[in-house]
Amino acid sequence: MSVTAAKGFRAAGIAAGIKASGSPDLALVVNTGPGRAAAGVFTSNRVKAAPVLWSEQVLKGGAVTAVVLNSGGANACTGPQGFQDTHATAEKAAEVLGHSAGEIAVASTGLIGELLPMDKLLPGVAKAAAELSEHGGEKAALAIMTTDTVHKTAVASSPAGWTVGGMAKGAGMLAPGLATMLVVLTTDADVDTPALDKALREATRVTFDRADSDGCMSTNDTVLLLASGASGITPDYDALAAAVRTVCADLARQLIGDAEGASKDIRIEVVNAATEDEAVDVGRAIARSNLLKCAIHGEDPNWGRVLSAIGTTAAAFEPDRLGVAINGVWVCRNGSVGEDRDLVDMRFREVVITADLAAGEESAVIWTNDLTADYVHENSAYSS
């Protein structure tokens, strides 16, 4: 499963000693071809980690033969030495795999502002290469975890005989712009780089880019899609795009479900917006209200905090036409008191907030989490 569900990929996940805990911390994913088309989407944070700067260059070539991923250190804000370390990591992988470093992507996650222990990382690359396997996808997914409590994988297979699979990590720092998430997707479909790139961008726009756990955008987010062509099948573009979107949506939902300290997963549906962009803006404003996130944690259907958040946006709406439903109960109608809030049942983990802007026909869904004392605790004493 995971990145090795599709044919033409081998993977490994090992403990290189980067994490003091001795947990797995280095993953390697190798495309054995025959194709090597690839696409990538990276953080929109202007402060980018060294591996992001490196991999952006690699992806410009449109081909990736291997990805080295490490947890235990983000290699962000580490200056020229940090970039040299990423370069050395790619060179090491190139050496042991017999490929060009220019087609080897690198991704890192963990604490910002510390250099990676290269004396452990580089031997780890060789060790991982020695353990590459067509069944190594799960181990790779385990090795990229930081504060994740479970590893995350997803697969979509076409009856036509091709597959898209993937793995993801990311528990805190999620936000639009794909924060602290590392995702590698693979497919054995025979697809060229432009189609891969289009399918990946379309998918991330409506999945990872609409998951906003804590409003914080990472320096390291990386989502890669590699195609081996090993199935020998070139699917219809729409079928490929749907499969990539399915796997991205599955992984994004898993990321939200495992967000740091969260006790509620909140699905924010903004409906009847004038434009899709405005629906997204409103959804994000709601998702970023700490007051609302605390209320949801307390199972308090505090719709006033939803309206307060909507009011901070520039979206088209009239305050006295707004509606809000929480788990299907329209507690706010026409900008004022609606159904009895005591009717709202919030005992379950998933909470659905529907915001009706009464301004058009467009809609969007944003996922977020509640804000909890556990989140505060986990992030007051962070070590990856």
Next chain:
Amino acid sequence: MSVTAAKGFRAAGIAAGIKASGSPDLALVVNTGPGRAAAGVFTSNRVKAAPVLWSEQVLKGGAVTAVVLNSGGANACTGPQGFQDTHATAEKAAEVLGHSAGEIAVASTGLIGELLPMDKLLPGVAKAAAELSEHGGEKAALAIMTTDTVHKTAVASSPAGWTVGGMAKGAGMLAPGLATMLVVLTTDADVDTPALDKALREATRVTFDRADSDGCMSTNDTVLLLASGASGITPDYDALAAAVRTVCADLARQLIGDAEGASKDIRIEVVNAATEDEAVDVGRAIARSNLLKCAIHGEDPNWGRVLSAIGTTAAAFEPDRLGVAINGVWVCRNGSVGEDRDLVDMRFREVVITADLAAGEESAVIWTNDLTADYVHENSAYSS
């Protein structure tokens, strides 16, 4: 002190029974003249409470003879009935004071989405009027508290013989746009409405508008400045503006110092920005990073989270020229590791974060708080 420090004002604060706790919940401030010039600044939230909509209209006339303020209910998102209730409040005050309702401002704070108990509020207005006193400023300041743990007042007196005084409430929901803060300032200087308006806007722009406790903007923020002219002195504009700014800065600092659940007051200084607006944008982005606010709570000088926040803005800067000091220790230089983070002493309540954009000569200061489990607790079970 408070709103009665300046001559020409009387005030009262009483328990009208709006709060179930029986605590004081209704304040009345009356300008006995001879002047009645006034200025107001209101929330920029597009979802505005009924008293904000009312008072905005009152202030268009440039004159205010009295302000009725209540805690225990925001009268926001309460539809036409809510507006009628505000109107009735002003009419009641007009009746007992013998003034026109068109010169009576109203401000409310508390839970959103519930109608006020007018059967208690209206008799409360009469009761407060009966208790008006030239020494009533402290009682008025006490009556507007919600989750505040202390009442907030400030005074600046000119040697020339005029005074600016004020009171404020607001503990959570602070944000640019002046969230859930009710502030009444008074002066006995003889000043016309345009000068008052200019002085108030200039002052709030660099004080209340740069306090961002939790990023949430209220539906009810109101800052009023009333001038009685009772000193008979018309100060130089710059002297007036400085006094208003001093009182606003004092009250804003008190608001941050009493923010819900906070254990640290964080002064964010953005320096060497290309423009003042960009300095403010960067300061707000830093102030809104939940991850950073948790780190500060844990006394962790996690400068990577400062850089992550800066990187989300559009301000002019080069990532490899950024610098960050925490309590004077430059833990980040040139976008990378600087001085030893163990040198940073964070034991005290006030924490200073300096972000050097190395892009110009402008600067701004934004105040915020840490994010704590107490904040989560207080806002998971809110009742004003």
